[in-house]
Amino acid sequence: MPELPEVEIVSRQLRENIPRGTRITEIEFLTPALRTVVDKATIQRLVGEPLEAISRRAKYILFHTRRGILLSHLGMTGTWRFDDGPLIKHDHLRIYFAAGPSCVGGKGAKGAKAATCTLIYNDPRRFGQVALLDLDHQRFADLGPEPLGPDFSGASFYEDCRRSKATIKAVLMNPTVVVGVGNIYASEVLFRSHVRPGRRANRVSKKESALIVDSVRKVLSEAIAAGGSSIRNFRGLDSAQGHFQKRHRVYGREGEPCPTCAEPIRRTVLAGRGSFWCGHCQK
DNA sequence: CAGGGCGCCTGCTCGC
DNA sequence: TGCGAGCAGGCGCCCT
Ligand SMILES: [Zn+2]
Numbered sequence: 001m002p003e004l005p006e007v008e009i010v011s012r013q014l015r016e017n018i019p020r021g022t023r024i025t026e027i028e029f030l031t032p033a034l035r036t037v038v039d040k041a042t043i044q045r046l047v048g049e050p051l052e053a054i055s056r057r058a059k060y061i062l063f064h065t066r067r068g069i070l071l072s073h074l075g076m077t078g079t080w081r082f083d084d085g086p087l088i089k090h091d092h093l094r095i096y097f098a099a100g101p102s103c104v105g106g107k108g109a110k111g112a113k114a115a116t117c118t119l120i121y122n123d124p125r126r127f128g129q130v131a132l133l134d135l136d137h138q139r140f141a142d143l144g145p146e147p148l149g150p151d152f153s154g155a156s157f158y159e160d161c162r163r164s165k166a167t168i169k170a171v172l173m174n175p176t177v178v179v180g181v182g183n184i185y186a187s188e189v190l191f192r193s194h195v196r197p198g199r200r201a202n203r204v205s206k207k208e209s210a211l212i213v214d215s216v217r218k219v220l221s222e223a224i225a226a227g228g229s230s231i232r233n234f235r236g237l238d239s240a241q242g243h244f245q246k247r248h249r250v251y252g253r254e255g256e257p258c259p260t261c262a263e264p265i266r267r268t269v270l271a272g273r274g275s276f277w278c279g280h281c282q283k
Numbered sequence: 284c285a286g287g288g289c290g291c292c293t294g295c296t297c298g299c
Numbered sequence: 300t301g302c303g304a305g306c307a308g309g310c311g312c313c314c315t
Contacts, residue, residue, distance in 0.1 A: 003308060035291090059309080076308055077293080090293085125292045127309060166286060175310090182308055231308070271287065274306080 002074045004059060004147065004180025005223035006234050006242070010080060011056040013237040014063075014119075017082065021050045022117070023098035024065070034092040034123070038132040046070060046132070051097075057140050058179035068132050071139070075127025079235060084118040093121040093130055144178045147216050152178050154210035161201040161209050168204050169197035169270050172212065181216060184229060184251045187276045189215045191250045196282045197275040198268065222247070250276040 002010070024047055029040050036043075049065035056062065061080075063070040072080070087094075097117035121130065133139055145151035160177045161168065171177055172186045181189065190197050192215040195208055204212070228234060228242030231252065235241060245252075249259050254267035258278040268275050 006308075033292095073309080075292095075310080123292095124294065125307090127292070129310090164285085170286075184308060229308080234308075272289075
């Protein structure tokens with residue numbers, strides 16, 4: 001479900017609702033089918049540990065403890081929710097946190113008391129992932145810079161484009177170039193940059209690549225500010241939907257008039273993924 | 284070895 | 300109302 005803005009929102013909500021120092025009291029695997037890299041017994045070493053931090057890198061959510069890092073990737077359809085009620089279909093993992101005045105998870109869910117500290121991972125398609133990382137892990141060694149951080153620069157992006165034989169859309173979605181740009185935001189970024197998704201990256205000018213970098217920052221920041229894009233099943237932990245999908249200019253709008261020139265938006269398939277663009281506004 | 288194709292899963296929508 | 304086809308926010312593997 002998520003590209004970077006949606007993962008960032010979930011990560012922030014987890015951070016806001018589970019204070020630093022809250023203890024993990026139980027980790028319960030509910031189905032055998034969840035794709036998990038370490039065996040379930042190993043993950044149990046986190047039980048009893050206080051959470052030191054919750055962070056995000058690329059599209060991974062990281063729960064830090066002294067004895068390791070619980071990694072969560074949401075795949076296409078993963079969601080976390082606070083819920084101490086009965087399980088529903090496709091719940092795969094349940095984490096109990098120590099109850100107490102410090103853990104306010106679930107607050108605002110529906111007012112009332114109901115402060116629960118039970119966190120449930122649900123994922124119908126099971127493309128998501130849960131794993132345990134050692135403190136000195138090198139899991140992210142090959143990943144490119146964060147798109148909203150200082151290392152994602154016009155100069156380095158232009159170099160990556162120049163060296164590539166792939167399309168600009170593929171380069172933009174290549175996590176060794178920059179992380180977090182998925183299929184929705186790639187189309188949105190390229191529309192704002194006036195560059196067709198199928199253009200060879202090595203035919204993108206320095207000026208255009210600078211505009212693309214700028215558009216990545218703008219589109220992702222705007223999406224985060226809008227609570228993400230809720231298409232299909234994305235929900236925040238408070239069940240609130242994002243509303244950035246209303247501001248998608250081309251994604252999912254095949255045949256609709258281009259917001260700039262009114263020409264019908266086109267859809268083509270690149271690397272197996274739907275790509276939306278305007279033949280008049282993008283060259 | 285970079286890059287494209289495909290499989291992994293379930294669920295939803297659309298056309299007949 | 301039922302049914303099959305096509306589609307879906309990611310990513311890793313395999314082939315060229
Ligand atoms: Zn246009």
